[in-house]
Amino acid sequence: MAMNTRISPKSLRLAVSVVAGALALLILLFVLINLGKILTIKSYARRAVEPQRGQSEVVRFLSDGRLLVGDLLIPEADPHGYVVFAHGSRPAGRDHLLPRQLVPLLSRNYVVLAFDFRGYGESEGLGPYERGMTLDFSPDITAAVEYLSARFGTPEDEVVLIGHSFGSLSVLLASRELATGRVVAIGAGDPERLFDSRESANHEMNKLSKLGLEVPVEEVKALYRPLFADNLLARCFPGRTTLISGEFESGLSTLSSYVEGLNDRCGSEIEVVIVPSVGHMIWTEQRGDWKFRFLSIFVDEDEWIRALAGVILENLEH
Numbered sequence: 340m341a342m343n344t345r346i347s348p349k350s351l352r353l354a355v356s357v358v359a360g361a362l363a364l365l366i367l368l369f370v371l372i373n374l375g376k377i378l379t380i381k382s383y384a385r386r387a388v389e390p391q392r393g394q395s396e397v398v399r400f401l402s403d404g405r406l407l408v409g410d411l412l413i414p415e416a417d418p419h420g421y422v423v424f425a426h427g428s429r430p431a432g433r434d435h436l437l438p439r440q441l442v443p444l445l446s447r448n449y450v451v452l453a454f455d456f457r458g459y460g461e462s463e464g465l466g467p468y469e470r471g472m473t474l475d476f477s478p479d480i481t482a483a484v485e486y487l488s489a490r491f492g493t494p495e496d497e498v499v500l501i502g503h504s505f506g507s508l509s510v511l512l513a514s515r516e517l518a519t520g521r522v523v524a525i526g527a528g529d530p531e532r533l534f535d536s537r538e539s540a541n542h543e544m545n546k547l548s549k550l551g552l553e554v555p556v557e558e559v560k561a562l563y564r565p566l567f568a569d570n571l572l573a574r575c576f577p578g579r580t581t582l583i584s585g586e587f588e589s590g591l592s593t594l595s596s597y598v599e600g601l602n603d604r605c606g607s608e609i610e611v612v613i614v615p616s617v618g619h620m621i622w623t624e625q626r627g628d629w630k631f632r633f634l635s636i637f638v639d640e641d642e643w644i645r646a647l648a649g650v651i652l653e654n655l656e657h
Contacts, residue, residue: 369633376586376615377637383614384642386649390447391415398452402482408461409433409454409483412446420655421491422499423483424453425476425506427526430549432460437503437620437644444648449499449655450491454483456509458550468552474505475565477513484517496520496577499655504619508566511580520578523651526619527582528590529597530563572597575605581654582609583647585617612650621647 370377394413399406410433424442429435432455433442442453456476458465480500488495499521502510507524514522534540540559547554547562554562564570572594582598584591591611598609614621616634621643 370637373616373630373634377634379615380638380642380646383646383649383653386653387444387645388447390443393446398454398486400482400486402457402479405457405463407454407457407463407479407482409452410442412442412451412453414446414448414450416448418450419448420450420497420499421487421493422449422451422501423480423487423510424451425480425500425502425510426453426456426459427504427506428543428546430459430546432456432462434460440644441648444645445501445651448652450487452483452487454479456506458552464551466551468547468554470558472562473565474562475512476509477516477565480509480513481517484513499523501525501651505566507582508563508571511571511576512565514576514578514580518577521655522576522578522580523583523654524580525583525647525651526585526588526590527594528588529568529593530560531567531569532593533590534560534563568594568597572601575601576608580609582611583650583654584611584613585619585621586613586615587618590619610654612654614646614650617643 390412391414393415396411398409398411400409401407422445424433424438424445426433426435426438433439433453438453442451445451455462456479457463484495484498484500487493487498496518497520498517500510500514500517500519501523502508503525504527507527508530510519510522511524511527513519534543537556540556543559544554544556547559582591582594598611601609616631
């Protein structure tokens with residue numbers, strides 16, 4: 340005799356209620372676990388205020404004979420200081436999403452020059468790859484600082500250097516020559532270890548090809564030799580240095596032993612600030628992660644970038 344397997348409407352409603360209740364409980368639990376992170380991000384974001392209508396112009400200057408292009412943003416009120424912003428290793432340069440949204444938030448209180456490194460964005464190209472070439476672009480940062488100093492009469496060592504990713508390592512390197520008093524490095528990591536894997540080296544090789552540099556994959560790592568941690572963090576910095584990292588940032592762990600060593604020798608010269616629940620590109624590289632998507636219900640896209648700006652601005656004002 341056939342068995343009757345039909346589910347009654349009452350049983351179905353009960354099952355749906357149980358599943359819905361369990362799901363609601365999981366959501367509540369996730370929110371409670373991450374409440375501190377959500378509130379921290381919102382607190383950081385409140386520190387960044389929309390920029391007033393100031394002056395913006397495209398400027399051009401030379402570095403080792405190459406023409407560099409940048410955006411100069413001047414606040415409406417008297418500036419608190421002067422900043423050079425160095426972008427990461429994305430071919431778009433200063434037009435990449437992060438600098439494009441972050442720099443205007445910094446320009447409410449600071450004169451900011453965000454420029455394209457040679458070979459990136461609108462700046463003059465790098466030329467063909469030659470063995471022995473390195474990506475030491477610190478002369479480009481020096482040229483940007485000299486431009487600000489000449490135009491506004493500010494001492495070169497008082498210009499704040501801020502960089503992201505590749506730019507963060509570049510400003511750390513340039514700060515030594517310039518004896519810079521203030522450096523903020525966002526998303527720094529040790530290229531000597533980051534490019535150990537074939538996958539990472541291939542990824543970087545593909546990016547470099549967009550700049551006109553056809554580099555054999557086995558030679559990619561050597562391009563970054565001046566930016567290796569054992570070179571950058573071998574001795575004390577001339578001024579105050581802040582490393583800002585996302586919670587899911589992998590690069591900071593490659594620097595931890597060097598940072599600890601510097602702090603032991605130099606008297607806590609390097610400060611580390613962690614921004615919760617974000618990765619290397621602050622928010623964009625976390626979009627595929629379900630946790631990020633869920634947190635985005637409570638933290639909108641604008642707040643992620645404003646949180647980073649808030650961390651930087653608070654750091655510069657103290």
